[in-house]
Amino acid sequence: MSADVGKIGSSKQKNLKDTPKKTRRTLNGSENGFRRGFKLGAKDKRIHIGQKGNEGMYDGKRRLGPSSSNKTRKRIYADRGIGEEVTSKGNEEGSKSNRKAAFPRKRHNEQRDYDVVEAKGRSVSPDHRSMWGSRKLVVDGSESKRAPRRAKSVVRDDGVSDVSRVKRIDKEEFAKVDGGLLKKHTKSKFDSSKGLETGKKKVGDKKSHSEDLEGLDEKPKKRKRVIRIDKYDISNKRLDDGIANTDIKKEEKTDLEEKAEMSKNAQFRAIQPSPSILAYVEDNFLGRRRLIELRRAGYNTELSSPLDNIPFSNSSERERIEESIFRNKLTFFAAAKASSSFPPPDLPEIAFAGRSNVGKSSLLNALTRQWGVARTSDKPGHTQTINFFNLGPKLNLVDLPGYGFAFAKEEVKDAWEELVKEYTSTRVGLKRVCLLIDTKWGMKPRDRELIDLMERAQTKYQIVLTKTDVVFPTDVARRAMQIEESLKAHKSVVQPVMMVSSKSGAGIRSLRTVLAKIARLAKR
Numbered sequence: 001m002s003a004d005v006g007k008i009g010s011s012k013q014k015n016l017k018d019t020p021k022k023t024r025r026t027l028n029g030s031e032n033g034f035r036r037g038f039k040l041g042a043k044d045k046r047i048h049i050g051q052k053g054n055e056g057m058y059d060g061k062r063r064l065g066p067s068s069s070n071k072t073r074k075r076i077y078a079d080r081g082i083g084e085e086v087t088s089k090g091n092e093e094g095s096k097s098n099r100k101a102a103f104p105r106k107r108h109n110e111q112r113d114y115d116v117v118e119a120k121g122r123s124v125s126p127d128h129r130s131m132w133g134s135r136k137l138v139v140d141g142s143e144s145k146r147a148p149r150r151a152k153s154v155v156r157d158d159g160v161s162d163v164s165r166v167k168r169i170d171k172e173e174f175a176k177v178d179g180g181l182l183k184k185h186t187k188s189k190f191d192s193s194k195g196l197e198t199g200k201k202k203v204g205d206k207k208s209h210s211e212d213l214e215g216l217d218e219k220p221k222k223r224k225r226v227i228r229i230d231k232y233d234i235s236n237k238r239l240d241d242g243i244a245n246t247d248i249k250k251e252e253k254t255d256l257e258e259k260a261e262m263s264k265n266a267q268f269r270a271i272q273p274s275p276s277i278l279a280y281v282e283d284n285f286l287g288r289r290r291l292i293e294l295r296r297a298g299y300n301t302e303l304s305s306p307l308d309n310i311p312f313s314n315s316s317e318r319e320r321i322e323e324s325i326f327r328n329k330l331t332f333f334a335a336a337k338a339s340s341s342f343p344p345p346d347l348p349e350i351a352f353a354g355r356s357n358v359g360k361s362s363l364l365n366a367l368t369r370q371w372g373v374a375r376t377s378d379k380p381g382h383t384q385t386i387n388f389f390n391l392g393p394k395l396n397l398v399d400l401p402g403y404g405f406a407f408a409k410e411e412v413k414d415a416w417e418e419l420v421k422e423y424t425s426t427r428v429g430l431k432r433v434c435l436l437i438d439t440k441w442g443m444k445p446r447d448r449e450l451i452d453l454m455e456r457a458q459t460k461y462q463i464v465l466t467k468t469d470v471v472f473p474t475d476v477a478r479r480a481m482q483i484e485e486s487l488k489a490h491k492s493v494v495q496p497v498m499m500v501s502s503k504s505g506a507g508i509r510s511l512r513t514v515l516a517k518i519a520r521l522a523k524r
């Protein structure tokens with residue numbers, strides 16, 4: 001019998017299979033010089049604890065008797081047949097020193113285990129319970145030998161997970177481990193999975209048990225594919241060479257783009273604005289300004305667009321506008337989606353063109369101090385038709401849809417652009433196109449396209465820098481200088497470049513003066 005103690009043979013397995021489940025439980029174990037055994041008889045369903053004395057009893061009602069007084073070794077064998085008694089002589093001799101190391105005299109550790117193993121509310125004597133607290137799996141008689149890896153699969157091959165198995169052990173107080181036995185491990189906590197892992201490491205002769213377990217493992221165990229990554233290799237080559245290469249190329253590309261962008265920036269910074277432009281910027285408080293600076297200069301910063309110095313948009317306040325033509329009421333009278341729906345050119349017209357969101361509609365309102373007549377939005381593409389406004393008996397103002405980026409379909413945007421091109425190149429009575437450029441971003445290819453078109457059509461146009469309040473004064477001057485330089489050779493452009501901010505009101509008065517002059521000089 002002792003020779004069979006630790007062996008998990010296929011014959012044993014067979015026996016086990018043949019045996020009814022409930023009566024398969026004969027357990028034995030050894031620990032700390034104690035000997036305990038549980039034997040469940042086939043008829044009386046009793047577990048006899050201890051090899052010789054068998055003082056500890058476990059009956060069908062889950063009651064445990066007192067522990068073995070002779071303190072023989074305790075070991076649990078789950079694979080014993082009904083009525084079989086198990087000895088573990090080999091264990092006794094083989095590994096006393098190991099056991100000492102594994103189970104030091106720390107009673108408090110054992111005590112922890114006791115609390116966990118309760119048989120349905122009934123108390124179990126510490127000596128018995130302690131052996132359940134352990135999850136050490138002993139396959140061989142020798143504890144000091146390590147269990148083969150297969151032992152793990154043996155435990156799991158019966159289709160019951162480790163966790164549920166241990167739970168069952170708790171519940172029934174039996175170790176039902178095929179071909180193995182549970183042994184006390186003083187250090188183990190009652191963590192089922194952890195406990196089994198620990199046991200797996202410590203038990204068994206690897207070679208002999210691999211052979212023994214061969215029959216049990218009919219299916220070849222699938223090995224998980226392990227991707228080994230060299231922690232010092234930062235190239236990521238092993239994962240995907242292709243991806244790494246494209247990434248590098250992309251990075252190079254963006255680097256080049258950045259350099260180009262940087263060089264553009266550097267070019268812009270290198271621009272030396274003329275003293276006249278700088279003086280104009282300073283006089284009109286263009287660019288980003290502190291409120292305290294404006295206050296010191298005598299402007300009322302409580303007003304909207306304080307630099308325009310006109311508090312409200314009612315008619316009495318509008319009387320303060322220096323140019324009489326802009327005191328008139330601004331009235332919307334036509335919207336056109338196609339050239340066929342343009343109104344007759346009865347009055348001279350001044351149009352406002354530019355990219356979407358550049359501030360065309362806002363400028364119309366700022367010039368006339370009539371907020372909300374031309375609708376504005378922070379969403380590019382708000383104005384989608386050519387909108388005609390009348391400003392008194394002598395002038396019409398025209399708000400054009402923007403081009404470039406907008407929240408609209410490509411076809412729709414193309415249609416707007418075509419409409420703008422048609423209007424600016426063919427419209428009779430069009431006296432000037434104010435081409436608005438965002439001061440921060442400067443001129444874009446689409447702006448140049450329109451310029452080229454107006455040059456061909458000999459339409460007079462003037463550049464107006466908008467949103468000057470968001471950049472530094474020197475940058476406003478630089479941008480004006482840059483554009484003036486780039487358009488020097490153009491014939492239809494009207495100098496100088498105007499600079500405004502609808503928000504602060506800076507430059508609005510100057511623009512009014514220029515536009516009012518056009519109206520005065522225009523012939524019907």
Ligand SMILES: Nc1nc2c(ncn2[C@@H]2O[C@H](COP(=O)(O)OP(=O)(O)OP(=O)(O)O)[C@@H](O)[C@H]2O)c(=O)[nH]1
Nearest residue numbers: 357358359360361362376377378381382383402502
């Ligand atoms: N900071 C600042 N923001 C401005 C200025 N002018 C307009 N804006 C803002 O810019 C956004 C666009 O203004 P719009 O007047 O609707 O621009 P738009 O050119 O008519 O735009 P589309 O009709 O889409 O072509 C709005 O949120 C305005 O408040 C300005 O001078 N300074």
Ligand SMILES: [Mg+2]
Nearest residue numbers: 360361382383
């Ligand atoms: Mg608009």
